[in-house]
Amino acid sequence: MADNEKPQGKPPAAEKKGEKEGSKAGKQAVKIPKGTRDWVGADIQVRDKIFKAAGEVFARHGAVQLDTPVFELKHILAGKYGEDSKLIYDLADQGGEMCALRYDLTVPFARWLGMTNTQSIKRYQIAKVYRRDQPAVARGRMREFYQCDFDIAGEYDTMIPDAEILRIIVDVFEAVGLGKDVTIKINHRKILDGLFAVAGVPADKVRTISSAVDKLDKLPWEEVKKEMMEKGLESGVADEIGEFTKHSGSLKKIIDLLKASEKMMANESVKKGVEEMDLLLSYLEAFEIPDRVTFDLALARGLDYYTGVIFEALIELPPNSSSESRIGSIAAGGRYDNLVGMYGRRQIPCVGVSFGVDRIFTILKQRHEDEKQRAKGVDVYVMAFGGKNGLLKERMAVASELWKAGISAEFSAKVKPKLPQQFKAAETGGVPLSIILGEDELAAGKVRVKTLGLADDHPEKEGRLVDRADMVEEVKRQLSEGQSEA
Amino acid sequence: MADNEKPQGKPPAAEKKGEKEGSKAGKQAVKIPKGTRDWVGADIQVRDKIFKAAGEVFARHGAVQLDTPVFELKHILAGKYGEDSKLIYDLADQGGEMCALRYDLTVPFARWLGMTNTQSIKRYQIAKVYRRDQPAVARGRMREFYQCDFDIAGEYDTMIPDAEILRIIVDVFEAVGLGKDVTIKINHRKILDGLFAVAGVPADKVRTISSAVDKLDKLPWEEVKKEMMEKGLESGVADEIGEFTKHSGSLKKIIDLLKASEKMMANESVKKGVEEMDLLLSYLEAFEIPDRVTFDLALARGLDYYTGVIFEALIELPPNSSSESRIGSIAAGGRYDNLVGMYGRRQIPCVGVSFGVDRIFTILKQRHEDEKQRAKGVDVYVMAFGGKNGLLKERMAVASELWKAGISAEFSAKVKPKLPQQFKAAETGGVPLSIILGEDELAAGKVRVKTLGLADDHPEKEGRLVDRADMVEEVKRQLSEGQSEA
Structure with missing residues (x-):
């Protein structure tokens, strides 16, 4: 899963020519490309600690590591990222195949599944991905940044792998020492889609309204409603969506709330989603983590390819922290059952999570920066x-x-x-x-x-x-x- | 150091269009770019074993890890690789900075030294590099492949860091279980340059004759001599080079041989080189590895930027192994005192080694392929x-x-x-x-x-x-x- 770093959707404007190109004419500045960084010293130790902790959790769950090339054939990436495709880094046409740098780790995984005709696997990959976005280094938005993905692919019984992914999210954050600070929000695409249908959203507007709902964690309701109305919804329809998406709480509470609504349960999609969430709850109990997960009907997630459960891990900072250092999502994912079929002969249902390594790194580094770190490890x-x-x-x-x-x-x-x-x-x-x-x-x-x-x-x-x-x-x-x- | 993978010097011809582009019209094949591979399963376990063993040796010597971006500004790479520059992968011009994929790990290290104004460091980096060469997968020549570089930068007394690098080469091969199979050849650019001068090679032909000598491990003397004569040497001059470059043996033996030649020792460059090799020998004795190193006057190394000691680690396969699996150099490097000045305000002398991870991997895999490997690590x-x-x-x-x-x-x-x-x-x-x-x-x-x-x-x-x-x-x-x- 690939989208915990939300791209801005704007490709960078052509950069100013001659901008600080070295002090002397003819000598070009010794610089690093914009939006990239070197990792060295204490930073790399903190980073490696995250990699090691995550890798151990994944291995404990039977996952194998996959390492794919940094670039893929261009047609493999084409048509997978909607309007964000313009953020893909292309390689120059130098007379060979047309290639582009990977944009996430999900598409390379799906390509590998298709190529090898693998039917089922738990795989993880920790690697850099590339987005030609406007960099904002202070806020942690880079053009080259790490992703850490764990996915379970294969035909399994409903909600069993989904529950294991949630358990893995809990395990990874405990392993890096953030267990107590992380909340996992969860929702179900079928419930959300059904809710839109019940409220009266036309089928062709579901995805665009869904992306408006996705902004509820950042914008006040009034602004989200305004966006919905600009997108063609009537005020009453928007209000009905607002009425339901304001609910969040324990899985049991929200499942009961939905079950109590005859109008909602009359919708087949909602009904199916609620049944699945009921099953998921029982599995989370077996895994001893039901209290680590919050059911949030406003969670929508941007990407189109999700088909079932969706989730997002959030870290809550103290209320007095400056807006500059406020960090939201540090892991995200969901079920995507229809993506692999684009590459292979058959569909392989998948569910997975992507950890935002750079954001986890920033938090751990802030916490440890007062601790005296040994400059290097020589004894x-x-x-x-x-x-x-x-x-x-x-x-x-x-x-x-x-x-x-x-x-x-x-x-x-x-x-x-x-x-x-x-x-x-x-x-x-x-x-x-x-x-x-x-x-x-x-x-x-x-x-x-x-x-x-x-x-x-x-x-x-x-x-x-x-x-x-x-x-x-x-x-x-x-x-x-x-x-x-x- | 960066050149243990010798590029062929030929950029790939434009690849055939429509070559197996999927069986059905309109559907493009699900493929991986040419000359790249996915790493998974037992392969990644063997690879990680190499990384871990090397990383531990480097850390034991006080090295810090550096991780640079996969691409650099294009002008950083320009003019560093001679005619092999045409093998550099450029990123497409999409309206921002002009960038290219790294070709080795040495130039990014030099760029980092220059940018940070670091005066001295031991650093290592294990990462993929990119060469738009004609791939030959069976022989292990890939377009994306791993390098593992260790370098010591800084003003130190003569030959002390050089001796430590040689010790590190021995340590790494022992750590991966190839200690007994590896021979390290060593030579000195000053001796080689002096030898050419004494033989009568014009100064402007030294580098090109040097690259002819570099082929002596693959070609018979007659062919190398022919190349030298085509490059403008007289037969007698070539023969004199041939006479000296045929010598190899223990450091002591070759030092004594050179010292015994009044004609050679009259050349300032040879004299200086021999003094340095004498010093190096005494340090290798302190490090207990003089018998692991062979002084080979025919070792020349391709790259222009070497200024002192040069070396190459070779693995000897049994004589009955097929030519297809014969593998030569698995690590190489040397001293380069004038490269960093191209990026920073001042020169920083450096000496380093690059391990050919993919070749070491191929050898270890061959050795272990009969051993039963557990498919994954679940208990x-x-x-x-x-x-x-x-x-x-x-x-x-x-x-x-x-x-x-x-x-x-x-x-x-x-x-x-x-x-x-x-x-x-x-x-x-x-x-x-x-x-x-x-x-x-x-x-x-x-x-x-x-x-x-x-x-x-x-x-x-x-x-x-x-x-x-x-x-x-x-x-x-x-x-x-x-x-x-x-």
């Missing part, structure tokens, strides 16, 4: 005090021994570095431990192992002089003590 | 025997409990699956353990935990009936026993 800095030729080869041999023992280690790549420079390098890198070599000590077969940054009155402030043969053990000991103190 | 299949409604909710609750305990589990997404179907699904998935639910057992608070595929006379063939409360422990016990038996 030991090997240094020398005096000695002929800076004891370089001895430092190398010690580092070599640590590497062999699986311990990360660095040393100054200078022949004769000064001792304060070596301490400074260790400090800058946040390295917790040093090994200090001296000519006399080495002659006696000894090295000093010293935890850095200890208080002046700490009994091990000066480190420990140990036999060269005991060095690796002593390093491990001091490292594990340092961890338990931290 | 437990939860099934039911009889019972009302197939005991679906009970199966769900059991799976839910296992997931919570971090155990991977699946169950049939059917309300009433037949028992043989459930066993078949577990078998197909290579799942080692089952939990079998029955109505009577559940009423008594019991479940059956059964290792699958045991011999008929095995004492635990029928599994164990355990209290529901002891289920997770029993699963862990049987799983760990299964592992120790396997």
Whole structure:
């Protein structure tokens, strides 16, 4: 599933020519393309934590990983994204096949299912996708950004995979430490479609009215109603939609509310949807997560291809947070039973979810930014005090021994570095431990192992002089003590 | 470093139109772009094993990970790849910046160094790169393929980072289980350049003669000599090159050989190169890897930007292997001190290596293809025997409990699956353990935990009936026993 990042629908205007193209004539600026970023340092550690947590949850549910090319044949992407197709990045025509960068991970998955004639699979993919949208870096809208998709494809009994997807959403947010902050809204396309029909929306206006309803989380009712009327609805019809879509609550509450309406239940589509939601509720109980899900009749979701359950995971920020940092949807998805048939010989029903990695990243980073992060993961800095030729080869041999023992280690790549420079390098890198070599000590077969940054009155402030043969053990000991103190 | 995949230098001819464009008129074939592939299943497990092993080695040496966008501004890539520039994939001009897909990971790294004004770093990047070459899938030449680059940037004392890179190459191949099979060839651009000068190659022909020498590992001397003469060398000059480039052996042997030649040592460039190789040898001894490296005076490397040590890791296949599966270079790199200055305000000396992930993958896969691989990593299949409604909710609750305990589990997404179907699904998935639910057992608070595929006379063939409360422990016990038996 692919659309938790809602595109703006506007392709960027041609960018201004000559805009800061380097200070000197003839020399072009060293820049990164607009709407893209480099990932490095602490950011990549937070990002990898999300990937690892999600990947472990998916594997626990029996999913396999799929990695597709960054570009697809252009005709594979054509006609899948409605008016947002203009945001697709095309490759230049250089005399071969016509290709375009992937816009989401759903279409490549459907293409792969069709090509391989796979009948059923749980698959996940974590990868970058591309949208030639107007970038808004501060608000997290990028042209290159990560998606993390999990989908279950195959002919199964009603609502069983759908319930498992919801359980996976709960599991992933718990694994990244956001379990308590996330609410999952859910609705059913059949109920929504039936509701529109009962209210009197003409069949050919259902999708466009649905996308107006989808704005209810951002706009006041009056504005949404105005949009509906501009789209051709009568005031009374709009009001009836408004009357129903204002309801949300536990699955049981909303199911009971719908069941109590004879007018609604007389509609076949609503009736079917309610039966399915009833079944879903019983499965969510078996999975112990009914209280994690809210039934919201105003949830509509933009994409056309949903055919059943739709859902969206939202994170609620404290009310005093600035509008700049307010973040809504961080995962979204639903059931789409008719997409794969566009690529293969037969339909394969699917249900899936897409996690908004960049948004989850932004939230986790905000939370951890006060925590002191080690700049990198090196455990030991090997240094020398005096000695002929800076004891370089001895430092190398010690580092070599640590590497062999699986311990990360660095040393100054200078022949004769000064001792304060070596301490400074260790400090800058946040390295917790040093090994200090001296000519006399080495002659006696000894090295000093010293935890850095200890208080002046700490009994091990000066480190420990140990036999060269005991060095690796002593390093491990001091490292594990340092961890338990931290 | 970026060129262990040697491009063919020929852009693909315009592909035939209408080539198998779907069997029916109007319906386009569901295909993947030429020279690209999907990664899935056992392949992705082998690939991830390589990534993990390499990443751990890099981290042990204090490297940080860098992840750059898949495309760069076109002018960043321009003028960096000589005649291979025509293999660059351009993005279409859709009214914004002009961009192109990355061709390697070295130029994005240099761009990042320049942009951030970073003075020194160890960085690694594992990512796909793009070359619009004529694909040859059987021989592993793809248009989209992985590179795995490790580079050390910064002003350091001579040969210290170079020695560490060589140590890292050894470590990575040991980590993926190819330690014994890989030979590292090494040479020095200064020696090679001096050698050409001594032999009488005009300065403006050094690079083109160098690329002829680079073919000595594939072509017989006679053909290489012919190429040199076509490029304008006299026969005697070519022969003198041939005389020297035929030497290879331990660093000590070749250093001594060069030192013994007064004519060679009279050349400043050769003299400097030999001094540096002497220093390198002493550092490789400190790192305990001098016997892993062969000094080969015929190693030239194609790219222009190398300025010092150059190297290539080769895997030797048994002599009876077919020419189709003969694989040469699986990692390559060298020192390039003048590239970063093209992007930043100042030069930053660099040395680095690029591992050919796809080739390493092909070798590992060949080795492991006889080993029985589990199709996926699920540990437990939860099934039911009889019972009302197939005991679906009970199966769900059991799976839910296992997931919570971090155990991977699946169950049939059917309300009433037949028992043989459930066993078949577990078998197909290579799942080692089952939990079998029955109505009577559940009423008594019991479940059956059964290792699958045991011999008929095995004492635990029928599994164990355990209290529901002891289920997770029993699963862990049987799983760990299964592992120790396997």
